[in-house]
Amino acid sequence: MHLEFRHLRVLLTVAEAGSIRKAAARLQLSQPATSAQLKRIEQELGGPLFIRSADGVKPNENGQYVLRCARDLVVGFDRLREHARSAAEAHREAVAPLRAGGTAGPLVSLLISALFELDPERRLTIDSRRSVHTLVKALGQSKCDIAAFGEFPGFPLPVGESVATRTLLREPVFVLLAEDHPLARKEKVGLHELAGEEWAMPEADESGVHAYLHLTCQAAGFTPRIAHVTPDLAVAQILVASGRAVCGVWPTAEVPTQGTVLRPLVDVPFHRRLLLAWNTDSVPAELAEAAGERVLDAYLSLVRQRPQYLAWWQDGGEGFALGADL
The missing domain is CATH 3.40.190.10 (Periplasmic binding protein-like II)
Structure with a gap:
């Protein structure tokens, strides 16, 4: 048997308990197993370390020396472990997610x-x-x-x-139209041409999206009618395809093409x-x-x-998108 660090804890537990029975309970081992392990440890260290009696066990002279050394090693190991854990925790905090x-x-x-x-x-x-x-x-x-x-x-x-x-x-914002909408035949749509349409929009929030749409449409000569409120583009697309609404869409969005067309707005009024x-x-x-x-x-x-966004980009849109006055 090779002496391991766990064996030192067995020795210290036996000495502190004063009996093999009590030590076995603390170590969560059976008494025979604890007794057999103690004997193997003593054999590895050259001889008995405890005086056994009916009252229990107590260290002999050699055992007292071994126990002093074992305590120093255990205390040193515990300090080492705590230091390593503290250092690791400090590193984790320094490199926070x-x-x-x-x-x-x-x-x-x-x-x-x-x-x-x-x-x-x-x-x-x-x-x-x-x-x-x-x-x-x-x-x-x-x-x-x-x-x-x-x-x-x-x-x-x-x-x-x-x-x-x-x-x-x-x-920019593009406009989503039903494929049979009269404006769908045009390559670009003027915002003023959407006067009288019902709009599908996401819910109003602190970003000012509804207020911005109102201000932009009013500058084009009309007040928009927001008839449908939904954060789900798929729902908005169904409304548009059925001819019940138009909808502003970011040109990077993946919009199902069935029943709808996407068109840029003239002069980028909405962005x-x-x-x-x-x-x-x-x-x-x-x-x-x-x-x-x-x-x-x-x-x-x-x-x-x-493709439609790229065409807009190449048709002068790049200057607007990446202009020096950003």
């Missing part, structure tokens, strides 16, 4: 992919929300580290002093800014900058996968 967020849509998935590529060893947690206001609040309260989302003109989001932002591009935002206390500027570049590159790849 990166908390990434966003709102529904492809932008958050592009951000997640970028962060995986930039720091593959770091743990990443995701907080994708429907409410952009809740997301921005989480950034300001250091509950989220980095996020991607959209912001409508005239409705700035309160990001907080510890949050930095970068505008990636301007994204949003796509932003990358990060908490400066937890995200280095270098990481945020690199993430922004990767997200933008991935977005441009997405543009090339959407």
